[in-house]
Amino acid sequence: MDERQALSAFSALSQETRLSIVRMLVVAGPEGVPAGTIAERMNLSASNVSFHLKELDRAGLISQRRQSRSIVYTAGYDALAELVTFLMEDCCAGHPTIRNSVDQQDACCPTSELIEQDDIRA
Amino acid sequence: MDERQALSAFSALSQETRLSIVRMLVVAGPEGVPAGTIAERMNLSASNVSFHLKELDRAGLISQRRQSRSIVYTAGYDALAELVTFLMEDCCAGHPTIRNSVDQQDACCPTSELIEQDDIRA
DNA sequence: TCCATATTTCAATATTCCTTGAATAATTGA
DNA sequence: TCAATTATTCAAGGAATATTGAAATATGGA
Structure with missing residues (x-):
């Protein structure tokens, strides 16, 4: 996922309804x-939801299939995971050890990729 | 990080310059x-950058400190990591095994939290 | 204190985005 | 085929965001 795609995904996710x-x-x-x-x-009009679904689809965050009269939407797990990866890469870029001070959840960077002492000069 | 904060972060990140x-x-x-x-x-006017920095600050994604005449901005690694966590939680919510089919990078959900066979009926 | 530097704030404009309701399209069953 | 169901598209208006340049604020050095 490049910056362009990430931007598109962030835009899509930056709206409450979406x-x-x-x-x-x-x-x-x-x-x-x-x-x-x-x-x-969600107590929203059909056209409004449709508008937002189109937006999410454009960003590649959901997919759709017709099932009889209905159109059934599903989350795009792949795209969401790629966005996570994009964020992690950013979060770690050039400064892998920073993660350690971040939180207790190992949210950023797989542990295996950590460098022992990455001397960062302020 | 709750949905409200995530929304704020996504909004902040949904703009090219930011x-x-x-x-x-x-x-x-x-x-x-x-x-x-x-x-x-970035070849941008001072006021424009200032506008966007304020927006990022409001979302808690950056922090600032004065250093003589300059105001030095730093990335908010904590907030970025929390956003990753938020996305991961979403990505995995109720369907931990999905991650396996996502990509080769273990982007979503720590392996330890995976369930062996989470039968999902389509 | 006075001037230069670094940045922010403000007001105005431009642009983009969201919502609404009406019209259109696709599907199914009678 | 006709009517009912389910969704999308379109146009219009309103709301939120972004950009610009000028004015204001804060800092540090002469």
């Missing part, structure tokens, strides 16, 4: 959720 | 970069 939709789809799993159900659950 | 600034600061490390230097390197 972030909620993505989270709903992630929780729903590969089964997905039809557009109408999304609108219903 | 994403570039963050990446520049990450690469620069804890030493940071003065506002003027950022503007210079």
Whole structure:
């Protein structure tokens, strides 16, 4: 994932409705959720949801399939994972040891890639 | 990090100039970069860069300190790491095994948290 | 103190994005 | 084929964001 794609993904996720939709789809799993159900659950108009779904699709964060009359949307786990990777790379760029001071969750950089003492001169 | 904070972070990162600034600061490390230097390197007006820096600061993605006449900005590694964690949680929510099919980089979910066979019915 | 430097703030404009409701398209069952 | 269901597209208006240049603020040195 390059900066351009990441920008597109961040833009898509930077809107309340869209972030909620993505989270709903992630929780729903590969089964997905039809557009109408999304609108219903979120109390939004069909056209508004459609607008945001298109935006998410453009960013490659979701995919869709027709199932009878409904169009069922699913989270794009691949794209989300790539975004995580992009962020991690950024987070670690040139300064792998920084991660250690970050938090207790090993959120940034796999431990195996850490360098013992990366002397950073301030 | 809750959805609200994540939204704020995504918004901040969803703008070309700001994403570039963050990446520049990450690469620069804890030493940071003065506002003027950022503007210079990116060929942008001082006021424009200032506007975007304020936005990034509001989202908690950078921090600043005065150093003589300059104001030096640094990447907020903590916040970036938290955003990674937020994304990972989303990515894995309720469907830990999905990660395996994602990519070769173990981007999503620590391996230790994987469940052997999480039967997902489509 | 006065001037130069470094940056921010402000106001105005331009641009982009979101929401709404009406119209259009696709699918299924009677 | 007709009507009902499900969704998308379109155009218009409103809201939020970005850019610009000028003015204001803070710092440090002569």
